[in-house]
Amino acid sequence: MAECDMEKESFVHPYIPNSVPEIKREMLRVIGAGGAHELYMEMIPERLLLGRPMDLPEPILSELDLRRHVESILSRNKSTDEYVSYLGAGCWRHYVPKVCEEIAGRSEFLTAYAGGSHSDLGRYQANFEFQSLICELLGMEVSGIPTYDWGSAAGNAVRMAVRLTGRREVLVPQNVSPARLSIIRNFCDSASQTSRIEVRLVDYDPATGMVDLTDLESKLSEDTAAVYFENPNYLGVIEAEGAAVSDAAHDCGAECVCGVDPISLGVLAAPADYGVDIACGEAQPLGIHMHAGGGSCGFIASRDEERYVAEYPLRLVCVADTAVEGEYGFGQALYERTSYIARENAKDWVGTTTALWGIAAAVYMSLLGPQGMRELGETILQKSHYAAARLDELEGARVPFKTFFKEFPVAFDRPVDEVNEALLGHGIIGGKDEALLGHGIIGGKDLSAEYPELGDAALYCVTEVHSLGVMDGLAAALREVLA
């Protein structure tokens, strides 16, 4: 049998200490078994054994060769370091301070998992500090270990509101992210005919990009569990009437749930200040690289009221006392709500989510402090408005919404895929940054399928990483492309 043949040949692998034949023999002697195959036969019926070696590539045993192999494949990528990118739409390029990388790369945090609260005191405290710091930005008092991404956080938050109110309908304006809306719809759908949550869409004002309050009010009813909106919304627009949205929700006895980009919160009002009951959002901008989408890190926060806390699916790290006066310890609040205890009766589920990114975000918020968050918000506002103004001046381009943070749609007089293709092959002309000459531009995300009413529009994202030179370069390149 193949299994027996494989056992005979030695194969010492650097990741497997007990692959050394003498050691294996000694262990088998202690066990009182002849070999692995014999032991497997005791546990797994023969009909279910694969019975042949797997057909896989030969291993690359040298680390140097492995590195070359992977690097060679990855050299076919172009990163936003090489190209100038204007993509956002849920994942954004911001500068990541080196200290964030240093801490997120620390062996202890990188490789810890489910240890005890004494032996992993530092992990618990870092989790608690993430909760504390994000709460300061949001004006809230409770948060938990972050979840997968903004969309999952919004899905959980909406379901919290449904359980809180006992109602089964949520109102969502059409200016939220379509990807997040798809995630929310999955969370709201149900295999049970009677427990489905209805998602009703609300218009947005085509003139401003903001929630259409009249339409919202006409759809609010005693069936409404929650209004979920985003600020800034997917189209980048600041929801100036956020307080009116939450007032309208509250007037109907509904919860107000709002998703935010926390990097805006040095300059934008805290959601708690305009009546939001449950805040959620995406922490990736706070010191986490994009990782081709792998940097996502969703959070949920609320006031410190028992009725909210009882509905969280997340692990909620709680500060505690120890046997020594003045010393901090940690544990988990209302742990029995979680799926680890309550299984199918839990509040949704919790699992391995994004704790490491939460720690990186805690470092980021600690580094920037109140002044850094304000200045960064100002920089992003000014730069994104500068870029928008430059593009709006171009023949064949128009920026429809004027009140935005970081992202804004640009409507062109020709299809976005044509514009983007031309930009990608375009060396920056007229830019002051000589180093960028000859490199392509990755244009904004094509909105024409998701938002046909905006015409041939793309969602542009401008952050602190975009210099005056590259923004002027974009305007020059677009002038040429649109000519």
Place this chain on the structure above:
Amino acid sequence: MKVREYHAPRWSEPIIHELSTRGERGFIPPRAEPKVRAKVGPAEGLIPEAMRRRSAPGLPELSQAQVLRHYLRLSQMTLGMEMEIDLGVGTCTMKYSPKVNEELAALIADVHPLQPEETMQGVLEIAYEFGDVFLREISGMDAFTYQPPGGSAGCYNNALIMRKYHRDNGEPERDEVVTTIFSHPCDAATPATAGFKVITLYPNPETGLPSTEALKEAVGPRTAGIFVTNPEDTGIFNKNIDEWTGIVHDAGGLCSYDQANANAILGVTRAREAGFDMLFFNLHKTFSSPHGSSGPGSAAVGVTSDLEEYLPVPVIVKRDGAYRLDYDRPKSIGKVRDFMGNLQVVLRSYAWCMAMGARGLREAAEASMINNQYLAEKVKRIKGVSLPFTGRRLDQARWSLEKLKEETGVGVADVNRRIVDYGVQSMFTSHHPWLVPEPFTPEPCETYSKADIDYWCAALETVCEEAYSDPELVKAAPHRSSNHRVVFDGFDDPERWAMSWRAYKRKRGKD
């Protein structure tokens, strides 16, 4: 073997807010250039008045070295897997994550997930080939997605596929799923989130497994499918698993295999031969990506060709030698997470598999399994320890300290606080309910040497001996960890719990 006189770092580190000094700065962001400012004016004017921040967020103010020092101290007070013999944390497969893979994963740090496909061929190739070359052969499944960003999310993904499949087949009344109590809690909680009624099978007290008869009684015209872990959390492999999938299929249901911990069966037994329609692996467990203090991890969901069209969008496909993102999937369940999931995790797992090959993967499985038999020989000799149920365990085993508790008053919670004094992480006990009293679940995967296992067993044995000779010593533990025993009992008390510094200050009257 002598146990070490370990002592954890104990910095008595304050909460970061307590380290704040007004005016200090850790980082200065870039400012807009004068020409930019001249064109758009002050930032405040760009925000509608009602949405301007009125008061600065209550973030701490620290210089850069002070922030770094604080978090370095916190990291030191964390007993990460790389620091110690982490085989006590079973069901989690705390294996070594090769350091070189960290550098390789960082190569996609600045790639945006919505870039044009032609600028992402490298990362798309790795993701596609990892499924097509490795996972297809390892599992026998046909098509893969990594969009679910964790194991439980993979299980949820499969519940959504099950829901849509039956609806599309005109059988929306199928709203019940079956699981077993020793399957991971996600096998119950995520189908429940998707709206399914969950029927849980309990084990025979002798074998540790539910009977096949119990499954037959549980299925019927409302059965949507089964979600089962195998080997179960107990380390026991269900030998009738192919008969089980046959029963569920005969009843019209689908079968989802929880292979989060497939470490001891790589190249040994597969989902396809066991009759499953879909599965998920945890790439942060079996496939070596680091656990990250609890994420980011990743599921790899595999499905048979019959279910491929239900995968979440986009699906990474290969056409004419190029890798593409396919959104045109009318039957897709839509999205379970934004973008394509945690591709840096997939990248690490790809690199790990390339370094292993077929023989290395099989060797990892065998070493894990043999390690567990060896560990069992040593643990079963420790006074106070017992092993419920009969038969060999594959990758891990759920042991009990019930006897120790009865004879000394020292239970697993006490042992777990004491074992850390010997430089060994607290053991994983069990998911709930604790059918095995005072449980612990070691999983000595292939990373651990014979000497590692000997040390770990010596540490456990030392603590158990202490329980008999000096139980108060164990109950008062830890003595050499980063802090002392938590005595707080307000975790369920709204008046006293505090999940943020601002709540803590308010509740303790420190404002």
